Amino acid sequence: MTAPALPPAAAFSPRRVAAMVLRYWYLLRSSWPRLIDLIYWPAVQMLMWGFLQLYIGQNNSFFARAGGIFIGAVLLWDILFRGQLGFSLSFLEEMWSRNLANLMISPLRPAEFILALIVMSLTRLAISTIPVALLAIAFFGFNLFGLGLALAAFFVNLLLTSWAIGIFVSGLVMRNGLGAENFAWSIMFIFLPLTCVYYPVSVLPAWLQHVAWALPPTYVFEGMRALLIDHAFRADLMIQAFGLNVVFFAAGALAFLALLKSARRNGSLMQGGE
């Protein structure tokens, strides 16, 4: 018996990516609590750190000179955190609605699924970050968009890391069921101390600095401080971060495929529950 030839339906299909984006968009726009939730926490964080910076700046000349490092840090951290969460939450919607098996028996390919999740991560991020960045201008005169080309470099590097982690976490949830859901919410927090969001890498003990420099976001936060304190754009840091991100992203995608294969072996695609 000969296998049927590879049909056009088996090739990568932008239409299937659009179908998945449409599915998540329908969901997002049908629920105002989901939309509010996207803005609420980033706004609270930004206001808290912004006022703290104002207070410290009044009593310390260094922080007075280095205006915006806390607000900049919290906004960039939110890009990293919300980028991953936006990716993972869209995936979790399939688990919560017990729809994963329907998708896995459809012609949807893993790469199309991942691309749709990336588009939704960007969409959610735009909904949460743009209003909060505007609030930062209004309250503290900190203009994130004023960082220009540097912001683009920060943005690309942070998003690549967030998607790499999001892909890996989605694979874990697919393989282990909703029992692994907590990873989606908490995994990024290990990056908070290790990638030196609010302080320079030199603060860490020497052995931990090696760990920090193995993580792409560390280069971004160091780059941000160089820009805001020394007014110097460190392209070298961005290139190193990008190189590491290529490795992270490839590792995340390979882990996802391995976990998908493992899920097929242990039957978890059919269950989709806990």
Added chain:
Amino acid sequence: MSSPPAIAVDRLVKHYKTATAVAGISFSLAPGSITALLGGNGAGKTTTIAMILGLVEPTEGSVHVLGAAMPRQRQRVLHRINFESPYVEMPRRLTVRQNLKVFAMLYGVADPKGRIAALTDALDLGEFLDRETGKLSSGQRTRVALAKALLNAPEVLLLDEPTASLDPDTADWVRGRLEHYRQERGATILLASHNMLEVERLCERVIIMKKGAIVDDGAPAALLARYGRESLEQVFLDVARGQGEASEAAQ
């Protein structure tokens, strides 16, 4: 020359860590046939269907659907098959129309609007087409799930207890739609069921499973004759209680 089977299962085995779900079964289904996988809970029906769909990887043996080895070559045929089960849901917050549109795009349906309109007529979805799927009754949800399963006019349709939790009237209506679809499309249908009436009405062949193995296989009339019974329910009980094996051994 007879046409190649729509589904060919050969010495299929599935072991999980502590259990054997399927223990070396073989069967093949002719194109256009309608067959029931019959068996009690834990007989291995759902795992068998999941392996045919490429959702579960066999431990040993092989599954071919429309000539493609599953799950390795699944991308060659996934657009030609579909599946419906009350245990696999569709996104509850999306309306029926939105869900059908998304799946029509996923399956590459050429005219999603036209196809959804045709299925809306065929399956009486009109009155709740713009309601959230999660707010429908179980009968309405089953009709929506069936519409999703028929969106791509599949050549192979797999159903896992398609009328579970439905009232008799709705269940009978669903069976009528399935019969109609099979006649109209010439599709191959494999359904797992506990419901003997359903199997007697719909199926020309019954494969009975127990503890992961096939214990009998034949047309409903042949099974009734073999066990000396008047209904498939009695045959099923004989098999479940081991009386079939006992009578075979005595013979």
